[in-house]
Amino acid sequence: MATNFHRSGQLEHAETLYRGILDAQPQHAQANYGLGRLAVRAGRASEALPHFVAALRAQPDNPNYQLGCIDALMQADQLDAARDLLESALQDGLQGELAQALARQLEVRTRIARSIRDTQAPAGVPPAPRVQAAPSDFSRTAQPSARELGQLTTCFAQKRYEKVKALARSLTRRFPRHPAAWKVLGVAICAEGDPRGALQPFETAARLLPQDAEAQFNLGLTLATVGRQDEAEATLRRVLEIDPMHVKAHCTLGWMLQGQARLFEAELHCRRALEIDPSYVEAHLELGGVLKNMRRLAEAEAQYRTALDIRPANTVGHNQLGLLLLEQDRSAEAEAAFRRGVAANPALGYLFANLGTSLSAQGRQSEAEACFRRALQIQPDEANSHSALLFSLTHGQALDADTVFAEHRRFGERFETPLRASWRPHDRSREPERALQIGFVSGDLYNHAVASFLEPVLEHLAAAPALVLHAYSTRRAAEDHVSQRLRGQLKHWHTVGGVGDVELAEKIRADGIDILIDLSGHTADNRLPVFARRPAPVQVTWMGYPGTTGLESMDYYLADRFILPPGRFDGQFTEKLAYLPANAPFRPSAEAPPVNDLPALRAGHLTFGSFNRLHKISREVVALWSRLLRAVPTSRMLLAGLPRHGEYEALIGWFDGEGIERSRLDFHQRGAMPHYLGLHHRVDVCLDTFPYNGATTSLHALWMGVPTLTLAGTTMAGRAGVSVLGHVGLDEFVVQDASAFEAQGASLAQRLPELAQLRASLRGRLAGSAIGQPPLIAAALERALRTMWRRWCAGLPAASFDASRDPGGCA
Structure with missing residues (x-):
C-alpha cells in the first residue's frame, strides 16, 4: 500500500505508512528504501543514508537499493564512499542505464570537486576578463571564504535578493573564476523576474562548469525563456548527455518543443521524465498540454487529473483542465475547475479571466465581465485578459457603442502607447509597384x-x-x-x-x-x-x-x-x-444536402430555428424570441449547434420564465456537417442573436434555403446579419427594434407560399452575390x-x- 501511494505521488501518505512499518519492523528493506527515496527527493540526502544502508543490509544484492544509496552518497557529497560502493556493485554484476548514468555523474562531480578544491578553472575555460582587483585575487589559492559563501547562502534562503546580488557581484569581481557566485547571481536575478539579466551570469557559470548538469540546465532554461530556442535546445541536450536522468531537462525540452509544434518529440521527453519520476507534477501537466495539442483530449484530461491527484492545490492543473474542458464545450465543468483554481490561489488574474470565458460561453455575460475586470485589477498588463473582456463586451447588452469603443481605446493606451517611443523607421523600398x-x-x-x-x-x-x-x-x-x-x-x-x-x-x-x-x-x-x-x-x-x-x-x-x-x-x-x-x-460545404420544400407546408406550423453558439444566446435574446413564439402560438423552435455535453439547462429555464413550454423546443447538439446542415430541412425561418449576430450560421442557412430574421445593431458585431441579408436582397428580414422583430416574424406565418418560393431561390441568390464570388473579393483585396x-x-x-x-x- 505504501509503495502504491508513493508511485501515485501521494507522498505524505506513503511516508506515514513507511514509518508505521518501521516502527514494527525497523529493518524492513522496502520501507527503508522508500523513506530513503522520499528524503532524497526532499533534498535531505544525509537523512536518507541510514535508510538505504538498512535496506542494503537486508538485501545487499538488490540493484535498486544499491543505486539509491550511491545517489544519496553523491547528493550528500560523500563522493569517495559513493565511488567505493559503485565499484563494489559493478563487480557484483550491477549494470544498466541507471548505473552508467550514476557512474558518469560521479565522475563529473569528482572532477568539479577537485577543480574547486584546487581553485583552478576547469580545462578549456577561456581567460576571465580583466577586472580591477588586488593581485592576490588571481592567485592559485584565491577563493571565497566559508563565511562569505555562508552569508550568500543565508541571504538567498531568506529571499533577500538585492543583498544576494550585491554579495554575489562582489564575489564575481574578486573571484571571477569561482562558479558558485555566478550561479547564485543568475538565480537571484531570475527570481526577480529578469531572465535576460540572468543570461550573462548563467553563461559564465556554464563556461566554468562545462560538465555540471545544473549549471548547464540553468542556462538552457533561461535561453528558452527568452526565446533563443536553438541555443536552448542545444544546451538542454548537453544537460542530458551529462545526466540522462535529469527530469527537469526532459520536461523543459518537452515544453520548448511543444512551443515549436514538434509534438511527437515533446511527448517523448515528457514521458521520459515521468519514467524517471512518476510523481513529477510538471511533467504530467506538460504531457497533458502536448496531448491536448495532438487532439488526444481524453488522454490529456487523464494527465491533468493525475497531476491534481498528486497535488490537489495545483492552480496550473486546475487552469489547464478548465481550458481543456472549455475547448470541448463542457463550460459548466470548466467553470467548476476554474473556481477550484481561484479558491486555491485568488491572486492569479488569468484564473479569473478563464473563469470569465467559461461564464461567457454559457451566455452569462455580466458575470463574465466582472471576472475579466477582476483579472485586470490583479494583472493590469495582461493583454489576453483585456482582449477577453473586450470580446465579452461585444456580446453584452449593458454598454452602448461609444462605451464599447472607449474600452477598446483603453486597450491601445495600455499596450501600445508605452511602445510608441521605440517604434523604428522601416527600411522597406518605397517602390509603389514592386512585388509585396x-x-x-x-x-x-x-x-x-x-x-x-x-x-x-x-x-x-x-x-x-x-x-x-x-x-x-x-x-x-x-x-x-x-x-x-x-x-x-x-x-x-x-x-x-x-x-x-x-x-x-x-x-x-x-x-x-x-x-x-x-x-x-x-x-x-x-x-x-x-x-x-x-x-x-x-x-x-x-x-x-x-x-x-x-x-x-x-x-x-x-x-x-x-x-x-x-x-x-x-x-x-x-x-x-x-x-x-x-x-x-462564402464557400458552401460539398456535403450540403439539396434544399427541401418548406417544412411548414407539411407540418402545418412554422418552425423557427437558431444554429448559433450558446455564448451568443443570452436571457435577453431568449426573451425576444419568446415574444415571437407567443405571438405565433402554434410555432415551435429548433436550437442546434449546442454543446455535446448537454449544458443547456439554463436555456430551458429562460424559456420557461417567458412562458414557453419545453414541449415547443427541440434541442440538438453540435454534430458533423451533413447532420448540421440536414437539420435545416426542419426549419422555416432562423432567428438571429443580438447584440452579436450570427455570420457563418446565417450563410449556411441561406444555402439551405432558410432566411434569417435579424435585429440590426449599433455596432459591427450586431450588423453581420444586415450584411449577409443585404447581399442577397432580403432587406425585409432586417428590422430595427423588438416590436418590428415580433411583427415581421408573426407575418411570415401568414405568408407560407411566399416563404416557400423564397426558399427555392436562396441558393441562386447567394451564389450570384459578391459573397459567393471569391475571385471578385480576391481581386478587390489585391487592389x-x-x-x-x-x-x-x-x-x-x-x-x-x-x-x-x-x-x-x-x-
Whole structure:
C-alpha cells in the first residue's frame, strides 16, 4: 500500500505508512528504501543514508537499493564512499542505464570537486576578463571564504535578493573564476523576474562548469525563456548527455518543443521524465498540454487529473483542465475547475479571466465581465485578459457603442502607447509597384470559420505574381487537414505559437513584410501586442473580429458597405475603413444536402430555428424570441449547434420564465456537417442573436434555403446579419427594434407560399452575390493592398477608400 501511494505521488501518505512499518519492523528493506527515496527527493540526502544502508543490509544484492544509496552518497557529497560502493556493485554484476548514468555523474562531480578544491578553472575555460582587483585575487589559492559563501547562502534562503546580488557581484569581481557566485547571481536575478539579466551570469557559470548538469540546465532554461530556442535546445541536450536522468531537462525540452509544434518529440521527453519520476507534477501537466495539442483530449484530461491527484492545490492543473474542458464545450465543468483554481490561489488574474470565458460561453455575460475586470485589477498588463473582456463586451447588452469603443481605446493606451517611443523607421523600398511581401497573422489557420473564409481568397492571391504570401500561425496545437491545405497556398509558413511578442515582431521585420494582416482581433491566440510594436510599414485587420483593435498602429480595417455603411461607423474604429465587394467570401460545404420544400407546408406550423453558439444566446435574446413564439402560438423552435455535453439547462429555464413550454423546443447538439446542415430541412425561418449576430450560421442557412430574421445593431458585431441579408436582397428580414422583430416574424406565418418560393431561390441568390464570388473579393483585396502600399510609399497617412469601385480614390 505504501509503495502504491508513493508511485501515485501521494507522498505524505506513503511516508506515514513507511514509518508505521518501521516502527514494527525497523529493518524492513522496502520501507527503508522508500523513506530513503522520499528524503532524497526532499533534498535531505544525509537523512536518507541510514535508510538505504538498512535496506542494503537486508538485501545487499538488490540493484535498486544499491543505486539509491550511491545517489544519496553523491547528493550528500560523500563522493569517495559513493565511488567505493559503485565499484563494489559493478563487480557484483550491477549494470544498466541507471548505473552508467550514476557512474558518469560521479565522475563529473569528482572532477568539479577537485577543480574547486584546487581553485583552478576547469580545462578549456577561456581567460576571465580583466577586472580591477588586488593581485592576490588571481592567485592559485584565491577563493571565497566559508563565511562569505555562508552569508550568500543565508541571504538567498531568506529571499533577500538585492543583498544576494550585491554579495554575489562582489564575489564575481574578486573571484571571477569561482562558479558558485555566478550561479547564485543568475538565480537571484531570475527570481526577480529578469531572465535576460540572468543570461550573462548563467553563461559564465556554464563556461566554468562545462560538465555540471545544473549549471548547464540553468542556462538552457533561461535561453528558452527568452526565446533563443536553438541555443536552448542545444544546451538542454548537453544537460542530458551529462545526466540522462535529469527530469527537469526532459520536461523543459518537452515544453520548448511543444512551443515549436514538434509534438511527437515533446511527448517523448515528457514521458521520459515521468519514467524517471512518476510523481513529477510538471511533467504530467506538460504531457497533458502536448496531448491536448495532438487532439488526444481524453488522454490529456487523464494527465491533468493525475497531476491534481498528486497535488490537489495545483492552480496550473486546475487552469489547464478548465481550458481543456472549455475547448470541448463542457463550460459548466470548466467553470467548476476554474473556481477550484481561484479558491486555491485568488491572486492569479488569468484564473479569473478563464473563469470569465467559461461564464461567457454559457451566455452569462455580466458575470463574465466582472471576472475579466477582476483579472485586470490583479494583472493590469495582461493583454489576453483585456482582449477577453473586450470580446465579452461585444456580446453584452449593458454598454452602448461609444462605451464599447472607449474600452477598446483603453486597450491601445495600455499596450501600445508605452511602445510608441521605440517604434523604428522601416527600411522597406518605397517602390509603389514592386512585388509585396504580405503576412497573415492568425490563431485560426485550421478547421475554423476564419480559415473557411480565407481559403477561397488565398487560392487566387497565391497566383498573383505581385504578391508573396506569408502565414504566421500563432496556435500551438498540431496542424490539421485545413492547415495543410493552407500551407499549399502560401509560399512561407511560420509556426510561432511559442514565440514571444518581441521576438515575433523582430522576425516579421526581418522577413521584410510590407503589409501585415491580422485575422484575429481580440479573439483567442491573437498577437495584437506584436502589431502594437509596428513591425511592418502597413498593418491591417480583417475578418476575425467584429470591431476595432483599438490600436493606432493598425492602419486599416477591411469591411463591406452593408456591414459598415460609409461614414456611419468610422467613429467606432481607430483604423481607416477599406471597402471590399463583400466582407468575406462564402464557400458552401460539398456535403450540403439539396434544399427541401418548406417544412411548414407539411407540418402545418412554422418552425423557427437558431444554429448559433450558446455564448451568443443570452436571457435577453431568449426573451425576444419568446415574444415571437407567443405571438405565433402554434410555432415551435429548433436550437442546434449546442454543446455535446448537454449544458443547456439554463436555456430551458429562460424559456420557461417567458412562458414557453419545453414541449415547443427541440434541442440538438453540435454534430458533423451533413447532420448540421440536414437539420435545416426542419426549419422555416432562423432567428438571429443580438447584440452579436450570427455570420457563418446565417450563410449556411441561406444555402439551405432558410432566411434569417435579424435585429440590426449599433455596432459591427450586431450588423453581420444586415450584411449577409443585404447581399442577397432580403432587406425585409432586417428590422430595427423588438416590436418590428415580433411583427415581421408573426407575418411570415401568414405568408407560407411566399416563404416557400423564397426558399427555392436562396441558393441562386447567394451564389450570384459578391459573397459567393471569391475571385471578385480576391481581386478587390489585391487592389486594396496596392492602394495601401502606394499611399505609404508616397508618405501619405492611411485614409478610407473603396477598393470595390475606385482602386485609387478615397471615400
